[in-house]
Amino acid sequence: MAGTIITATLLTKVLTPMIADLYAGAKGTAKKELTKWNAVSGVKKIAKTLSSIDKVKTIWSPELETSLSNIYFPSAVIIGNKLTVVNDISGLPAGNLVIEGIVGQGKSMFMRHIAASMITNPEPIIPCLIELRNINEKRSLTSLITLFLNSISVKNTPEAFEYLASSGKIALLLDGFDEIPAICVNEIIVELQLLQTIHPDLKILISSRPQSHIQNASGFRVIRLKELSEEDYSPFISKLIPDTTKRNEVLNALANCATGIQGIIITPLMLTLVVIVYQTEKEIPSTLSGFFDKLFGVVFAKHDRLKAGFNRQHFSGLSEDQLKRLFEIFCFMAIQYGLGRSMREAEFNKNFARSIAYTPELKCPIDGFKKDIIKVACLMIEEGIDIKTFLHKSILEYHAAAFVCSLPEEQAEHFYDTAYNHYERWQHALRFLESIDRLRYAKYYILKNLPTELSLLRAALDGRDLGKILSYLDMIAPDSKAKFTELTMIKFSRTMMNNPELAQLISDTLPSIFFNMCRHATDDQIIRAAMSNGQDSKHELTIPIRNLIIELGDEAIVNSLKEIEFSQTIKLQAFENYVKDEKLKGNLFIDMLSGPKPVARKARTRKKYP
Numbered sequence: 001m002a003g004t005i006i007t008a009t010l011l012t013k014v015l016t017p018m019i020a021d022l023y024a025g026a027k028g029t030a031k032k033e034l035t036k037w038n039a040v041s042g043v044k045k046i047a048k049t050l051s052s053i054d055k056v057k058t059i060w061s062p063e064l065e066t067s068l069s070n071i072y073f074p075s076a077v078i079i080g081n082k083l084t085v086v087n088d089i090s091g092l093p094a095g096n097l098v099i100e101g102i103v104g105q106g107k108s109m110f111m112r113h114i115a116a117s118m119i120t121n122p123e124p125i126i127p128c129l130i131e132l133r134n135i136n137e138k139r140s141l142t143s144l145i146t147l148f149l150n151s152i153s154v155k156n157t158p159e160a161f162e163y164l165a166s167s168g169k170i171a172l173l174l175d176g177f178d179e180i181p182a183i184c185v186n187e188i189i190v191e192l193q194l195l196q197t198i199h200p201d202l203k204i205l206i207s208s209r210p211q212s213h214i215q216n217a218s219g220f221r222v223i224r225l226k227e228l229s230e231e232d233y234s235p236f237i238s239k240l241i242p243d244t245t246k247r248n249e250v251l252n253a254l255a256n257c258a259t260g261i262q263g264i265i266i267t268p269l270m271l272t273l274v275v276i277v278y279q280t281e282k283e284i285p286s287t288l289s290g291f292f293d294k295l296f297g298v299v300f301a302k303h304d305r306l307k308a309g310f311n312r313q314h315f316s317g318l319s320e321d322q323l324k325r326l327f328e329i330f331c332f333m334a335i336q337y338g339l340g341r342s343m344r345e346a347e348f349n350k351n352f353a354r355s356i357a358y359t360p361e362l363k364c365p366i367d368g369f370k371k372d373i374i375k376v377a378c379l380m381i382e383e384g385i386d387i388k389t390f391l392h393k394s395i396l397e398y399h400a401a402a403f404v405c406s407l408p409e410e411q412a413e414h415f416y417d418t419a420y421n422h423y424e425r426w427q428h429a430l431r432f433l434e435s436i437d438r439l440r441y442a443k444y445y446i447l448k449n450l451p452t453e454l455s456l457l458r459a460a461l462d463g464r465d466l467g468k469i470l471s472y473l474d475m476i477a478p479d480s481k482a483k484f485t486e487l488t489m490i491k492f493s494r495t496m497m498n499n500p501e502l503a504q505l506i507s508d509t510l511p512s513i514f515f516n517m518c519r520h521a522t523d524d525q526i527i528r529a530a531m532s533n534g535q536d537s538k539h540e541l542t543i544p545i546r547n548l549i550i551e552l553g554d555e556a557i558v559n560s561l562k563e564i565e566f567s568q569t570i571k572l573q574a575f576e577n578y579v580k581d582e583k584l585k586g587n588l589f590i591d592m593l594s595g596p597k598p599v600a601r602k603a604r605t606r607k608k609y610p
Helices: 008-025 028-033 040-054 107-120 141-151 158-167 182-198 230-240 244-255 268-281 288-301 320-336 345-358 366-376 393-405 409-421 423-436 438-464 466-476 501-519 523-531 545-552 555-594
Strands: 076-079 082-085 096-100 126-131 170-175 203-208 220-225 342-344 380-383 387-390 481-485 488-493 540-544
Touching: 008 040, 008 107, 008 158, 028 158, 040 107, 040 126, 096 107, 107 126, 107 170, 107 203, 126 141, 141 158, 141 182, 158 170, 182 203, 182 488, 230 244, 230 268, 244 268, 268 288, 288 320, 288 393, 288 423, 320 345, 320 366, 320 393, 320 423, 342 345, 345 366, 345 387, 366 380, 387 393, 393 409, 393 423, 409 423, 409 438, 423 438, 423 501, 438 466, 438 501, 438 555, 466 501, 466 545, 466 555, 481 501, 481 545, 488 501, 501 545, 501 555, 523 540, 523 545, 540 545
Parallel strands: 096 203, 096 220, 126 170, 170 203
Antiparallel strands: 076 082, 076 220, 342 387, 380 387, 481 488, 481 540
16 A cells, blocks of 8 residues: 555444454453554554644645645655665564764655555554654653643553553554753663563654664664765655746756755655755755755745745844844754744743843844744644744754854853763764864864863773772763672663763763673672662662673773774864864965065165266
8 A cells, every 4th residue: 555645434444354353363451451442443543643643734835734645755764774675563573773963864754664565564553653852851752642641542551552562463662762852861761671671562763863762772773864876866855846837957966966965865854855945046065054044034924025025024124134142042042042943822922931041132033033933934733722833953053053153252162162061962063063163163162172082081991900990980970880680780880960961971881781681691790789789689680880890891892982982082183183284274364365575675775967
């Protein structure tokens, strides 16, 4: 049924036999919790819930929901060294997987595509598709799973979930691990480790950006989405522009655009945005900052500029430049105060108030600002009554970065100092700043801070001194412990720190290192490590990682630290060379402006006449 528009009526027909079989096979408490599945109304409710998987809003057409089958461009994944186009779940490797892709690479669309294929297969599977950005300190992964099961008429009891998980007829698809608030990440990883341990037959797929903690979690294999190439442009754009003449015009413009822009058109999001800008401007800007500047204007006027003499009056009363400036400040404040991609009405209003307090000259009615950003530009959308969400997280991150880029030198330097010590908060905006504010990023973020962090790491590695290594780990990941049940490690915990980037990178690798270490350890080694901590039970143990290192050895830790030290040294050298080259260019420019030095003239002698 590939390419089929999914409706509740279609799914009712497809799912009825599978639902009936599952209900018939259930026993005891599980059967009781599935009672509603024994009725036609129960199957219809499941079908209605799952049919929403096929309904999407895109940045190409944010006002309308469309069927995924109408706009989906097949994503290829890299499995080992092999490139594979995945049409359904059978095209993915066995086991639990992390689907990794950079910003805008289509991770969410891929997850929906896999989910849609599950429910339309000849042997359907119920995809429990959950958006992880909805997690917060009061809402765990377990509670989101419960909400989903309630939506398909299942009361989430241990017996019911165990039955469904072991049946092979339900899978867990978790979209956007990188959007989980930092304070909740460790707990979610713990929940995932428990799910894997308790339900080994449950298929779990998680989408995430690179370097988002989950890649280091034990039990997950990382599969990368392939970047778009020029060969993908035509079939992708055909999904957006059916007209051949108009499509060829866009393709010719792409073939002749600046090298700097060609280098970023490697994701569905960027290709779509470039097409949107070109359709209005009839040109593709030559720089990334110029491109995003054009995009801001285009999303306000992409329909209006086609109408002769039409000039939209913004609801906010601000000019386009003023509105852009306010939106950039609004995005910066959203990240600074930990609001993330989605915010409630009260949070939106408070963030707007902070933005206006910073720039009172841009004061405007809040309702006007909302209408301009949500109703006109569609940079944000309304989800339900109380939630405002950025259409894509990269919109939030880029415009926050653009605000930093506009700061004067002293304030920019202060920001980069702060960002280095709050890497969790600013890591994605920093990736944009590496491109659009590269020189100041190099000077004030990398060169000013990374040497100090590298020196601390090198000191810990110096002489292979176990005491130094343990002290270093205590500093970057204090109170780190491993929890065991029946001598099997099931949890890694540590105190969450506002670490600099390098220390955070190392801290994030620790869970995977210790899961692997303990997987290859003997029971006697685990017991000795526990006894050194005053514990002697075999059923449930909590052991500090320093005890494990002392018992199991430091080879794995040292090797990992050395690899990180080497890669970060290469990174530092690259930025040092970049700053030197820019300084040389600056000196040459100054020399050029000073002009050629005046040629000394010989004094003229007056001819004497008799």
